[in-house]
Amino acid sequence: MNRNQIKALLHADHPQTQVLIKGWVRTRRNSKDFSFIEINDGSCLGNMQVIAGADLFNHDQIDRLTTGSAVSVTGSLVASQGKEQQWEIQAHRIDVISMAPESFPLQKKRHSDEYLRSIAHLRPRTNKYGAVFRIRSDLSYAIHTFFQQRGFKYVHTPIITGSDCEGAGEMFRVTTLDLNAVPRTGGHVDYSLDFFAKEANLTVSGQLSAEMLALSLGNVYTFGPTFRAEDSNTRRHAAEFWMVEPEMAFCGLEQNMDLAEEMIRYLVLYAIENCAEDLELFARFVDKTLPAALQNIVDEKFVRLPYCEAVDILSKSGNHFEFAPETGQDLQTEHERFLTEVHFKKPVIVYNYPKTIKPFYMRLNDDDLTVAAMDVLVPGIGEIIGGSQREERLEVLERRMDEQGLNKENYWWYLDSRRYGSVEHSGFGLGFERLIMLITGISNIRDVTPFPRTPKNIEF
């Protein structure tokens, strides 16, 4: 007999004489002649209440079942006499697969997020983290659905890259050299003896590769891990995270913003419609304003605000900022928060940033001062998407690389795409964990990642 998922049984529309569930004991309450055992198998938030009578051959053992133990239960699915649940299982047989000793760290009470991070291997067995990781799965699926429905091709860009600079922060070195005996020539490390015979790093973005595929397949997207070796210690940064990066040929900034907005709205709506039970938990225990915040994203059109107007609004706001807003300077976190949380109270797309604060590949505007960049800012999280129209004009691109002190030879293949059939194209990167934070209301990226990697933290 195959095991039934508890999710399916809880949604049953009629009693069943013979069912089999397997899962972990969340709690046990002994009664005079029987025990109530609540079992969770991870298929959904809800537990299945099992009635274990004294007639079970091993009822002595069942009476002592501990939280965290694994069991297999066969019995009949019957309407519950209790008020808190519709169905329960009258057990015919309960096999203890594995009894958890009293040292099991998860108790039948609320634990702090900090404590649960220290037992990251067990926290998926809690209601909250089980819900987070189910939503991660559902939203991953939704991302593929969104793009596939629109004719985008899913492409796989390299994890290990030879580009020695992509302008997106510190990188993790990849090497097979013996770090205790690094070969040197003239005082410098001799990478010709390394695995790839040149320096290699973990990718900080699939964008440059994705552009090549967009300029052949049309519309593409990547969805994969990304690595940043920044010593960032904040609740919204991780050294390893997942990023969604669409890239579209024959596409300008306007359409790029259209897609970003449509995608976020689609994903939030998908969660509302498909993850209702789990979302309800976050609305109850994590953030009471969550349902309204999500509905706001679905209903309200995103504000589109040129960078210079953003600075203007901030300057004239009368609000005191630690750093005064100033044209030519990047927006501070406090500025972004003011725009999304105080001034507009909805997502804001800021675009046309000064060229001096943005990377070489963003398309130079006709004013020669700004580039066709856009950041999607959302309340509570800040920047969730960063993107741009890409510079497709070879001579402009080369000039920008010179200005930023980049070695063009390292980008010969990237520049080739501007030599042969170059076209207008655009794309952006969505931080997947930040999306999950937005949708669950969870405020720390370490709590939406099963095994988070942050500075000085790689225990699990």
Add this chain to the structure above:
RNA sequence: UCCCCAGUAGCUCAGUCGGCAGAGCAAGUGGCUGUUAACCACUGGGUCCGCGGUUCGAGUCCGUGCUGGGGAGCCA
């Protein structure tokens, strides 16, 4: 990397002016009960983060290190 805060029982925390180490929950034992984070009673449980210092005496004051959290920068 910088600024701020915290570290006391398995967990969450209190600990007054420097003077005997505490509570709730959890665990163990017993009782009660179609229960709902079940309930009631009893019992056990401490490297007060580490090191150094001040003091008759330090969980408490000082120095330092480590760990965790919040904020900033970097960014998705």
